[in-house]
Amino acid sequence: MSTFLVIVIGQILVNNYVMCQFYGICPFLGVSKRVDTALGMGMAVTFVITIASFVTRLLQFALDALSLQYLQTIVFILVIAVLVQVVESALKKLSPSLYQALGVYLPLITTNCVVLAVAQKNISTGYGLLESTLCGFCAALGFTLALVLLAGIRERMEESEMPTWMKGFPGALIMSGLMAMAFMGFNGLI
Amino acid sequence: MAKKNTVPSTLLNGLITENPTFTLMLGMCPTLGVTTAAMNGIGMGLATTFVLVCSNLFISLLRNIIPDKVRIPSYIIVIASFVTMVDLFMQAFLPDLRSALGSYIPLIVVNCIIFARAESFAAKNPPLLSLADGLGMGIGFTISITLLAAIRELFGTGTIFGAQVMPESYQPMGIMTQVPGGFITLGLMMILANAARKSIQKRRAARKEAAA
Numbered sequence: 001m002s003t004f005l006v007i008v009i010g011q012i013l014v015n016n017y018v019m020c021q022f023y024g025i026c027p028f029l030g031v032s033k034r035v036d037t038a039l040g041m042g043m044a045v046t047f048v049i050t051i052a053s054f055v056t057r058l059l060q061f062a063l064d065a066l067s068l069q070y071l072q073t074i075v076f077i078l079v080i081a082v083l084v085q086v087v088e089s090a091l092k093k094l095s096p097s098l099y100q101a102l103g104v105y106l107p108l109i110t111t112n113c114v115v116l117a118v119a120q121k122n123i124s125t126g127y128g129l130l131e132s133t134l135c136g137f138c139a140a141l142g143f144t145l146a147l148v149l150l151a152g153i154r155e156r157m158e159e160s161e162m163p164t165w166m167k168g169f170p171g172a173l174i175m176s177g178l179m180a181m182a183f184m185g186f187n188g189l190i
Numbered sequence: 191m192a193k194k195n196t197v198p199s200t201l202l203n204g205l206i207t208e209n210p211t212f213t214l215m216l217g218m219c220p221t222l223g224v225t226t227a228a229m230n231g232i233g234m235g236l237a238t239t240f241v242l243v244c245s246n247l248f249i250s251l252l253r254n255i256i257p258d259k260v261r262i263p264s265y266i267i268v269i270a271s272f273v274t275m276v277d278l279f280m281q282a283f284l285p286d287l288r289s290a291l292g293s294y295i296p297l298i299v300v301n302c303i304i305f306a307r308a309e310s311f312a313a314k315n316p317p318l319l320s321l322a323d324g325l326g327m328g329i330g331f332t333i334s335i336t337l338l339a340a341i342r343e344l345f346g347t348g349t350i351f352g353a354q355v356m357p358e359s360y361q362p363m364g365i366m367t368q369v370p371g372g373f374i375t376l377g378l379m380m381i382l383a384n385a386a387r388k389s390i391q392k393r394r395a396a397r398k399e400a401a402a
Contacts (some may be wrong), residue, residue: 012261019369020369021223021369022219022222022223022369022372023219023223023297024219025218025219025221025222026215026216026217026218026219026302029215029218030215045198055238068275070278071193072272072296073273073277073296073299074267074270074271074274077266077270077300078263078266078267078270079297081262081263081266082263102398109289110262110300111300111302111305113297113301115286115300116296116299116300117293117297120293121293123296124293130272163383165381165384166381169215169377169380170377170378170380170384171377172377172382173373173374173377173380174373174374174377174378176373177369177370177371177372177373177374177377178370178374180369180370180373181365181370183369184368184369184370190207
């Protein structure tokens with residue numbers, strides 16, 4: 001049980017993929033203008049990463065059995081691209097309202113490097129099927145947390161008086177730096 | 191810029207006008223992730239440039255064969271093949287650099303610069319121009335991340351390319367080589383880049399007025 005707790009706290013806070021390891025910076029800066037869109041993106045990513053971690057872990061068994069490990073990158077990215085497609089069409093049929101809410105963010109997930117990074121880290125740390133899935137889910141929650149936090153700050157920044165040269169990306173980057181400093185405080189937790 | 195697509199103008203476009211890091215804001219993850227030392231910046235930049243040039247060339251050659259519907263998976267396979275080649279090459283010949291760059295090498299697959307150039311340039315332009323575009327973008331990316339890495343290395347450890355630059359009495363700022371330092375340095379560099387671009391535009395406008 002304690003290993004699961006370590007994975008949960010580790011993935012969400014201590015080794016947060018965005019704030020402590022620099023993965024998924026593009027959507028982090030791109031979709032963090034408003035809190036509601038940030039939440040939508042976070043939900044879509046959580047959905048895809050959880051399934052992707054499970055499927056890629058399963059496929060790694062096949063790659064190991066055939067000793068084709070060098071194909072890992074190609075196989076994983078294809079699986080992720082296909083999965084995003086499948087999730088998109090499935091949502092369209094099953095839950096049109098959720099599909100509407102996620103909108104353009106769904107296809108963008110393919111190029112979110114957190115998905116591939118989590119899949120590869122699961123393999124290199126030697127997690128099993130259950131741990132990999134949990135790890136993916138928590139990593140995605142961590143991503144959502146960082147995204148929503150930054151979106152909240154940026155909404156406030158829009159309304160405050162800032163020098164024009166700080167507006168937009170420079171301001172967001174410096175704000176992320178300060179957030180990352182705060183996240184460093186979780187370092188001793190595990 | 192798209193009107194007079196010649197090889198030199200395309201090269202220059204990637205280097206300065208549409209520099210991927212400072213104007214297009216693409217490929218941010220490796221930009222921030224590996225730039226703790228100047229050497230890593232160059233290594234990552236060159237690996238990305240290789241993949242960018244090859245994938246642009248191949249996608250441009252195949253642009254009339256790939257059906258529109260399956261273009262995204264096709265691009266991904268082309269890109270992933272070249273990334274795997276770079277990865278295996280580095281594991282065999284540059285193991286130190288490979289372990290310093292860690293999982294960022296396989297992650298070149300999802301670097302949005304490569305994908306964006308394939309989609310917006312290589313799919314519409316002849317091979318030679320696409321090659322020039324890949325080279326220009328790649329070198330522009332390499333220069334900007336090496337610069338960022340050099341600044342972080344200078345303040346974080348007092349060295350550049352491993353050579354001591356700061357005086358012995360300098361206390362290294364550890365935070366610069368850690369995550370927050372990366373964000374803040376890039377933010378400050380972006381302010382400078384924006385200011386430089388604005389002053390160039392102003393000067394150009396003034397020149398145009400003087401000519402008229």
